[in-house]
Amino acid sequence: MMRPPAYNFTFHHISNWQWVQNHLGYFWSLSRTHLYxxxxxxxxxxxxxxxxxxxxxxxxxxxxxxxxxxxVLYALPSLAVLAFLVGITGLTDNTVILPLAxxxxxxxxxxxxxxxxxxxxxxxxxxxxxxxxxVRRLVAVELPAAVPVIIAGLRVATVSSISLVTVGSLIGxxxxxxxxxxxxxxxxLTEILAGVxxxxxxxxxxxxxLLLAGRLLAPWARRTA
Amino acid sequence: xIVFDHVSKRYTDGTLAVGDLSLECxxxxxxxxxxxxxxxxxxxxxxxxxxxEPTSGTIRVDDSDVRQSDPAQLRRSMGYVIQNGxxxxxxxxxxxxxxxxxxxxxxxxxxxxxxxxxxxxxxxxESTARRYPSQLSGGQQQRVGVARALxxxxxxxxxxxxxxxxxxxxxxxxxxxxxxxxxxxxKTIVFVTHDIDEAxxxxxxxxxxxxxxxxxxxxxxxxxxxxxxxxFVESFLGVDRGIRRLSFFPxxxxxLRPAVTAAATATPAEVKSAAASADSQWVLVVDGDDxxxxxxxxxxxxxxxxxxxDLASMRSIGHTFKPATDSLRAALDALVLxxxxxxxxxxxxxAVVGVAGHDDVERALAEQGGTP
Numbered sequence: 001m002m003r004p005p006a007y008n009f010t011f012h013h014i015s016n017w018q019w020v021q022n023h024l025g026y027f028w029s030l031s032r033t034h035l036y037x038x039x040x041x042x043x044x045x046x047x048x049x050x051x052x053x054x055x056x057x058x059x060x061x062x063x064x065x066x067x068x069x070x071x072v073l074y075a076l077p078s079l080a081v082l083a084f085l086v087g088i089t090g091l092t093d094n095t096v097i098l099p100l101a102x103x104x105x106x107x108x109x110x111x112x113x114x115x116x117x118x119x120x121x122x123x124x125x126x127x128x129x130x131x132x133x134x135v136r137r138l139v140a141v142e143l144p145a146a147v148p149v150i151i152a153g154l155r156v157a158t159v160s161s162i163s164l165v166t167v168g169s170l171i172g173x174x175x176x177x178x179x180x181x182x183x184x185x186x187x188x189l190t191e192i193l194a195g196v197x198x199x200x201x202x203x204x205x206x207x208x209x210l211l212l213a214g215r216l217l218a219p220w221a222r223r224t225a
Numbered sequence: 226x227i228v229f230d231h232v233s234k235r236y237t238d239g240t241l242a243v244g245d246l247s248l249e250c251x252x253x254x255x256x257x258x259x260x261x262x263x264x265x266x267x268x269x270x271x272x273x274x275x276x277x278e279p280t281s282g283t284i285r286v287d288d289s290d291v292r293q294s295d296p297a298q299l300r301r302s303m304g305y306v307i308q309n310g311x312x313x314x315x316x317x318x319x320x321x322x323x324x325x326x327x328x329x330x331x332x333x334x335x336x337x338x339x340x341x342x343x344x345x346x347x348x349x350x351e352s353t354a355r356r357y358p359s360q361l362s363g364g365q366q367q368r369v370g371v372a373r374a375l376x377x378x379x380x381x382x383x384x385x386x387x388x389x390x391x392x393x394x395x396x397x398x399x400x401x402x403x404x405x406x407x408x409x410x411x412k413t414i415v416f417v418t419h420d421i422d423e424a425x426x427x428x429x430x431x432x433x434x435x436x437x438x439x440x441x442x443x444x445x446x447x448x449x450x451x452x453x454x455x456x457f458v459e460s461f462l463g464v465d466r467g468i469r470r471l472s473f474f475p476x477x478x479x480x481l482r483p484a485v486t487a488a489a490t491a492t493p494a495e496v497k498s499a500a501a502s503a504d505s506q507w508v509l510v511v512d513g514d515d516x517x518x519x520x521x522x523x524x525x526x527x528x529x530x531x532x533x534x535d536l537a538s539m540r541s542i543g544h545t546f547k548p549a550t551d552s553l554r555a556a557l558d559a560l561v562l563x564x565x566x567x568x569x570x571x572x573x574x575x576a577v578v579g580v581a582g583h584d585d586v587e588r589a590l591a592e593q594g595g596t597p
Contacts, residue, residue, distance in 0.1 A: 129311075131298070131301035147315070220314055
């Protein structure tokens with residue numbers, strides 16, 4: 001999508017409300033791309049993190065190496081990874097989604113593993129003694145009991161993903177980061193500020209939604225302290 | 226009946242948890258496994274529902290080897306209660322209790338209906354049904370644990386130190402409650418504890434175990450208290466095993482003496498003559514319905530010059546006992562607490578039927594073959 005010209009306003013005030021109002025539709029369309037990439041990366045990260053986290057919690061010896069690998073993933077510089085991936089996946093959304101999924105994975109593997117490990121032994125033993133088989137015990141008892149910790153990890157992963165998608169704009173892939181690049185190029189502060197504020201608002205909104213989801217999924221957790 | 230047939234359990238690190246255990250837990254009775262920590266009592270219990278597997282030997286439930294059964298199926302046929310309840314934090318009380326019926330395929334509504342019946346049975350208020358375990362007291366959580374174990378009406382109940390984590394008052398309540406339930410339900414219960422008092426109170430039979438999973442003595446509580454198999458059992462029973470054993474002797478055999486009584490409305494002269502005729506220093510003051518009010522010591526108390534006895538100088542009777550239902554232990558306790566060294570026996574209405582002194586208790590014991 002072409003960015004409508006904004007140059008006329010370059011020397012106006014820092015926050016040019018008229019410009020903002022004229023571009024709401026543009027913000028919305030950037031936001032949709034942005035959120036798609038952010039949320040797809042979290043979902044992908046969660047899907048991969050789930051079996052890894054379960055393994056790390058279930059087999060104590062696998063915990064340190066699994067956590068080491070995911071921590072290294074987290075430490076990779078995002079721009080370098082993006083540049084590398086362009087050669088493989090081209091200038092597509094996937095180029096942004098894949099590394100962000102890896103970051104989300106690093107956060108979520110730890111929450112899932114720690115959440116499961118924090119389920120009291122007597123709860124696990126009781127479940128086994130009631131006649132749960134291992135898979136059903138995991139799904140019906142252990143994961144639900146770990147939900148508060150997993151949701152906490154999901155909140156961090158989601159907020160950081162929404163923020164990190166902006167990096168994709170450096171290699172020309174859409175999203176709200178486009179506002180930073182264009183604002184910078186045009187020396188137009190309002191556009192940069194609009195980008196920052198909108199990204200922050202989406203991050204806050206999704207954080208609040210997850211908080212709410214946690215309360216609904218684990219109403220019992222509020223009373224435990 | 227649950228039968229341990231030469232069962233041993235050795236852990237991979239070489240520790241012998243249970244050594245050649247042979248034991249029969251009779252159907253419909255409470256068998257208590259008691260011993261110090263590390264004696265293999267919990268391991269023995271956990272081998273019944275295959276939470277642990279024996280290294281050698283077999284465990285049979287009603288003549289079938291537990292290892293022939295699928296573990297999950299086997300476990301659903303045995304209730305299991307542990308310390309702190311092991312309740313599922315994310316499920317409401319009613320859904321915690323409904324767990325096993327749901328696993329067995331009962332529809333949710335039927336399982337919840339059953340769960341509510343059990344809540345009533347174990348004395349949980351209806352208002353706790355929709356709460357979560359963390360919102361309940363320790364004692365209530367333990368009741369939920371018992372209810373959950375009973376939900377599918379299993380013939381066998383395995384209990385691993387279920388009441389160890391609650392305070393003594395609540396523990397006594399829960400023990401009483403278990404005995405009451407057992408009177409109705411007649412489950413085959415295997416109960417693990419390190420508390421010998423709990424074992425004596427609950428057990429139809431007690432298995433005393435020693436470190437290394439050795440069974441030292443297996444007998445009724447009365448016989449274990451009367452004749453400990455060896456110094457280990459004796460020291461484990463503690464210094465007051467003689468007194469505790471009195472719980473097993475009913476007070477019905479106690480020959481009571483007539484009490485020297487006086488009505489609260491009696492004149493000092495009447496009280497004195499009552500005491501003189503019985504050659505007693507102590508007079509038991511009773512109300513209009515013959516219920517005891519207190520002891521009057523004619524040796525020290527002033528009876529006053531008025532036309533009424535001085536009730537203010539009366540001494541407390543401590544407590545009374547009911548010969549029809551209480552044990553000799555209750556009678557002896559009443560005796561020890563009584564300022565007159567006389568235990569006051571009352572009937573169902575609370576009216577005095579007689580008193581008993583040290584000699585009377587000793588005679589009752591001797592007649593029943595008990596020599597504490």
